[in-house]
Amino acid sequence: MVNASNEIWTVNEVAEYLRMNPMTIYRLAQQGRIPASKVLGCWRFKRQEIESWLTAQQFQPSKILVIDDDPFIGSTIKNALSKKHTVVTVETAHEAISVLEGQKFNLIYLDLSLPDMDGPSLYKKITASGKNIPVVVITASTDGELLSKMVHEGVQFVLNKPFT
Numbered sequence: 001m002v003n004a005s006n007e008i009w010t011v012n013e014v015a016e017y018l019r020m021n022p023m024t025i026y027r028l029a030q031q032g033r034i035p036a037s038k039v040l041g042c043w044r045f046k047r048q049e050i051e052s053w054l055t056a057q058q059f060q061p062s063k064i065l066v067i068d069d070d071p072f073i074g075s076t077i078k079n080a081l082s083k084k085h086t087v088v089t090v091e092t093a094h095e096a097i098s099v100l101e102g103q104k105f106n107l108i109y110l111d112l113s114l115p116d117m118d119g120p121s122l123y124k125k126i127t128a129s130g131k132n133i134p135v136v137v138i139t140a141s142t143d144g145e146l147l148s149k150m151v152h153e154g155v156q157f158v159l160n161k162p163f164t
Contacts, residue, residue, distance in 0.1 A: 009045045018054070024156065031132040061085050062106040067096045067122070068138060069115050076163065077109055077138075093117035097125065105133055109159070112139040112146070120150060127154065 006013070011029070015022040026043065029036035035049040066077045066089045074089035081087050088103070090096050093114045108126065112119030123135060137150055140161040147158055 007047050009047055011043050014045045014050055033132060063104065064107045065096065065099060065105045066109040068111040073138065093122045096122060100126065108133050108135045109138050110135050112137060112141055
């Protein structure tokens with residue numbers, strides 16, 4: 001249980017407070033997306049900075065990019081999220097690259113099977129660009145090796161198609 005009176009929290013305490021996976025907190029700290037300091041090789045978080053960061057996050061609508069060659073999938077995700085977020089949908093990797101060059105996104109939904117480039121190659125281009133954008137892979141693939149590779153390369157979530 002998080003001791004709210006402590007001024008300095010560990011990764012696990014922040015994860016519990018935010019109801020997130022500790023690995024997600026660790027990655028956010030590594031990427032500089034959550035206020036944190038490294039002390040003797042361990043991430044530490046000031047309670048007041050976390051609370052301020054959380055308040056700021058709650059009032060910013062996210063901008064989400066959906067990359068899927070199936071227009072139905074794109075519109076399904078857009079319809080589900082567009083009340084509280086700005087959602088942009090594209091159907092090809094080339095469209096995605098173009099949109100990413102001109103706009104900033106908070107989250108990407110990425111299909112692994114695109115007509116002009118496979119998902120893993122596009123994912124590598126996105127990460128190589130230096131943009132630290134969380135990616136949710138959406139796939140109908142049952143290739144465990146491919147999915148394992150994607151998670152190992154930094155993908156945080158995998159969403160299987162079809163959705164219900």
